Amino acid sequence: MPATALPSNGDQPRPDAGAKSCDASGMAEIHRMFRAGFGEGDALIRGVREGDAEHAERVGQHLANLSTGLHGHHEGEDTLLWGRLEERAPACTVYVERMRRQHAEMLVHLSALDAALPRWRASGRAADAAAVSVALTGVNAALAVHMPDEETTVVPVMEHVLAQDEVEALAEHGRRSAPKGAMFTTLGMILAAQPDGGAEWQRKHLPAPARLVWRTVGARKYARYRASLVQ
16 A cells, blocks of 8 residues: 555644545444453453352453453554554654553453462462452453553554555454354354444454354354353
8 A cells, every 4th residue: 555644743634635445434343342241350350259160261261361452453564564554654653652661551451360360269269369360350450541542643653554455464363363162152252242242243344144044153152152151
């Protein structure tokens, strides 16, 4: 894609800046999943009875999967997005630098979560859950700053300087980063996080046969999965 001149102060493209070159609305859709998933993490932890290592293992694996997914999401942006934005929209550099700083802060909290989870998963003890909760507090605070900022400042620029196949490559990187064998779980989390429960997301992203598979197989599997977390 050719470079696009933006205002020197880094403002977003104006409505008359030309037609969008891609649809990057999927960024906010995935962000909703991460914010909802991590946002309920502390409540899930509190729902584990003292010493119930089996339940702690299920909740802990759920949180570990979320962490893996967010690591992959940010890795995709670090490797596939920031450099392109700096090259094609030089005035966006101020945003990119801020995004990189926010990613670095998020990594501190995610690393703390990754380090704290194994002990609690093995014991189910409240004493071991405390470190998990502290890390989650950090993750959630960082998400509350980073994701709305990215949606407001970066996504509008993406939609004027990236091609659709480049946006799809970002999404594909995220899918490859998802834990293996968790397709229905991840899909259920994405759908549940959307404002309408995921109906529009399904129409936008899933062909009719895939929607049928979700209704007849996936939704029931996801319901059982949720029940195992909140028992």
